[in-house]
Amino acid sequence: MRIEKTKQSMNAILEEKRTEGTIGFVPTMGALHEGHLSLVQRSVKENNYTVVSIFVNPTQFNNSNDLETYPRTLEADIALLEAAGCDMVFAPEVKEMYPEPDQRSFDFGDLETVMEGEMRPGHFNGVGQVVSKLFDYVRPHRAYFGMKDFQQVAIIQKLVALLELSVEIVSCDIIREDDGLAKSSRNTLLTPEHRLEAPNIYKALLEAVKFSRELTVKETIQKTIDKINESSLLEVEYFSIVNNRTLQPIKKWEEAENAVGCIAVQAGAVRLIDNIVF
Numbered sequence: 001m002r003i004e005k006t007k008q009s010m011n012a013i014l015e016e017k018r019t020e021g022t023i024g025f026v027p028t029m030g031a032l033h034e035g036h037l038s039l040v041q042r043s044v045k046e047n048n049y050t051v052v053s054i055f056v057n058p059t060q061f062n063n064s065n066d067l068e069t070y071p072r073t074l075e076a077d078i079a080l081l082e083a084a085g086c087d088m089v090f091a092p093e094v095k096e097m098y099p100e101p102d103q104r105s106f107d108f109g110d111l112e113t114v115m116e117g118e119m120r121p122g123h124f125n126g127v128g129q130v131v132s133k134l135f136d137y138v139r140p141h142r143a144y145f146g147m148k149d150f151q152q153v154a155i156i157q158k159l160v161a162l163l164e165l166s167v168e169i170v171s172c173d174i175i176r177e178d179d180g181l182a183k184s185s186r187n188t189l190l191t192p193e194h195r196l197e198a199p200n201i202y203k204a205l206l207e208a209v210k211f212s213r214e215l216t217v218k219e220t221i222q223k224t225i226d227k228i229n230e231s232s233l234l235e236v237e238y239f240s241i242v243n244n245r246t247l248q249p250i251k252k253w254e255e256a257e258n259a260v261g262c263i264a265v266q267a268g269a270v271r272l273i274d275n276i277v278f
């Protein structure tokens with residue numbers, strides 16, 4: 001497995017690999033877990049060459065403490081990627097990705113005015129900046145993203161349409177711990193007490209799907225929020241039931257063929273997100 005730090009050195013190899021077959025790409029911010037590894041394994045299966053980027057992108061953090069405390073485990077990540085069959089790791093420094101400040105501003109329309117976009121202003125613009133640069137450097141045939149970041153996947157699809165890129169976006173199922181908690185790099189930052197309570201988020205989402213057969217959208221939302229907030233260690237920031245394509249909140253179940261319930265919960269100092277299809 002190669003480890004590259006600059007776009008020049010990476011490009012020299014990818015030029016050749018591109019003539020030999022497809023390139024699969026998994027962008028990450030490191031602190032890898034089984035969720036990331038499932039994306040890597042799928043890419044390895046579906047492509048001739050797999051590139052994984054590890055870069056904690058400062059422009060997508062709207063909270064400096066979150067950026068500082070974001071877990072960084074490069075050596076362990078490299079060992080996991082090697083075992084997963086990854087061919088190349090791209091692990092650039094900030095100045096390699098941003099030799100100049102990136103002034104670009106993307107218009108993702110209504111996709112970015114709700115949920116994560118509303119709570120974390122500028123977050124998706126930063127994601128657009130870094131992912132568009134990475135797509136430009138790697139020029140992959142396919143790129144793999146986890147559905148835990150449901151809104152991010154919609155934003156990336158919009159980015160690809162805006163920039164008229166030919167990369168295929170492959171969205172992959174959420175990988176969960178045995179107790180149901182969605183795998184996330186931030187889980188390692190939970191205190192033992194918060195870690196014990198955190199599975200209640202997915203439990204409540206599963207119950208919400210059951211309630212939805214008898215309750216209105218509004219009632220389902222309220223009941224789910226109340227259920228999670230029963231734990232003094234968890235506090236729901238939002239729970240929205242949205243149309244899976246437009247990401248706009250629905251009022252009646254009939255408004256969306258596939259409604260998705262998206263949730264953000266504060267668990268002490270750690271913010272967790274999850275979602276479920278109704």
Ligand code: PAF
Nearest residue numbers: 027028029057127130149
């Ligand atoms: O999902 C992530 O880890 C990040 O948002 C991404 C896509 C790697 C961009 O920094």
